[in-house]
Amino acid sequence: MKFWDREKEKKWLKHYLLTEPNAILFVYGPKSSGKTTLLMKVVEELPKEKFIYYWFDLREKFITGYESVIELFFKKKGWLESFVSAVRPKINLGIFELDPEVLSSIRQKETDPFEEMRKRLEEDRAKGLTPVIVFDKLQKLKDIYLNGGNQRPIIKELFNFFVRLTKVLHLSHVIVMTSDTFFIEQVYTDSTLKNTSEFYPVDFFDDKTAKDILISEGLNERDASYIVEHVGGVPWMMERILSSPESTEAIQRFYKDSKGTFQEVLDLIYEEGWYEEAVKLLREVLENNFKVKKEDKKILKKLVEYELLFYDPINRLVKFQSKLDERAAKELLEELK
Numbered sequence: 436m437k438f439w440d441r442e443k444e445k446k447w448l449k450h451y452l453l454t455e456p457n458a459i460l461f462v463y464g465p466k467s468s469g470k471t472t473l474l475m476k477v478v479e480e481l482p483k484e485k486f487i488y489y490w491f492d493l494r495e496k497f498i499t500g501y502e503s504v505i506e507l508f509f510k511k512k513g514w515l516e517s518f519v520s521a522v523r524p525k526i527n528l529g530i531f532e533l534d535p536e537v538l539s540s541i542r543q544k545e546t547d548p549f550e551e552m553r554k555r556l557e558e559d560r561a562k563g564l565t566p567v568i569v570f571d572k573l574q575k576l577k578d579i580y581l582n583g584g585n586q587r588p589i590i591k592e593l594f595n596f597f598v599r600l601t602k603v604l605h606l607s608h609v610i611v612m613t614s615d616t617f618f619i620e621q622v623y624t625d626s627t628l629k630n631t632s633e634f635y636p637v638d639f640f641d642d643k644t645a646k647d648i649l650i651s652e653g654l655n656e657r658d659a660s661y662i663v664e665h666v667g668g669v670p671w672m673m674e675r676i677l678s679s680p681e682s683t684e685a686i687q688r689f690y691k692d693s694k695g696t697f698q699e700v701l702d703l704i705y706e707e708g709w710y711e712e713a714v715k716l717l718r719e720v721l722e723n724n725f726k727v728k729k730e731d732k733k734i735l736k737k738l739v740e741y742e743l744l745f746y747d748p749i750n751r752l753v754k755f756q757s758k759l760d761e762r763a764a765k766e767l768l769e770e771l772k
């Protein structure tokens with residue numbers, strides 16, 4: 436697998452991991468910007484004997500409440516995690532393994548699950564390892580957080596535990612990755628996360644970097660510029676275009692997909708009855724005169740959730756997920772006029 440650039444980001448993340456744990460780290464950026472790929476590369480390049488990773492990929496998990504959170508964290512002794520198989524040989528992958536009795540006592544809420552984790556992390560420390568807990572695709576917890584009723588406390592507790600692990604005990608790093616930044620904002624405001632977290636953006640490649648990469652892959656100046664102008668620095672699209680025989684055709688296809696998806700979401704919004712407001716907001720973003728105001732937050736949140744827009748909470752910036760999406764939106768909204 437190819438890995439391009441990200442020198443600046445790798446340096447920052449390595450420095451973060453080599454420093455004593457002191458804050459939860461939120462890595463955020465548009466979907467498919469390369470967050471997971473980047474972190475995997477970073478952990479591969481760090482000395483294997485210094486770290487142990489507890490990597491939770493929430494992508495394929497169906498999380499409904501206490502039971503499934505426990506299931507996510509703990510495994511019966513002897514259980515082997517198949518996940519991260521690609522990096523597994525290169526990193527030290529940890530699993531919270533428990534004796535069946537302890538596990539069942541946790542399930543019955545007689546034993547504190549976080550306490551069990553803390554003990555385990557302290558054992559790692561005693562062996563000279565720095566534990567790193569990775570939570571990939573945080574937004575998968577959103578449903579239970581927002582609609583789970585009495586399940587909500589488990590997420591709050593989880594984040595309070597993360598604060599304790601980092602800021603208070605300096606025991607383990609905690610990295611949380613997501614493209615749904617409103618959810619971060621929500622967790623942040625609800626839990627006691629003030630002054631306890633850091634935020635690091637991972638965006639698509641900027642135009643210049645993307646162009647340099649394409650040229651280094653053998654394209655001429657003109658073709659590289661054409662691609663960047665149309666799709667921007669979206670890594671997976673660059674990969675696909677490079678490996679397709681006809682780049683303009685590939686770009687056309689991406690564009691069609693993007694427009695199709697956009698249309699589908701607009702139809703859905705129409706059915707849900709907030710079409711006018713959504714279109715108004717999208718137009719403002721397109722015309723570059725959108726400012727995040729309180730009264731727009733609800734609509735903005737939904738558009739981010741539907742992945743039409745990306746919101747950068749640190750710089751308070753709203754933009755389309757990608758250049759291609761922006762162009763698709765422009766055309767669709769033009770057609771609507």
Ligand SMILES: Nc1ncnc2c1ncn2[C@@H]1O[C@H](COP(=O)(O)OP(=O)(O)OP(=O)(O)O)[C@@H](O)[C@H]1O
Pocket residue numbers: 437438439440441464465466467468469470471472473572613614670671674
């Ligand atoms: N630095 C890179 N070099 C080459 N390819 C990359 C790079 N970063 C990402 N990619 C490609 O882009 C794809 C998407 O990246 P990745 O899954 O890391 O994005 P993500 O930000 O984690 O997405 P999501 O928000 O959906 O979790 C990868 O499967 C890989 O093919």
Ligand SMILES: [Mg+2]
Pocket residue numbers: 470471472571572612
């Ligand atoms: Mg990811």
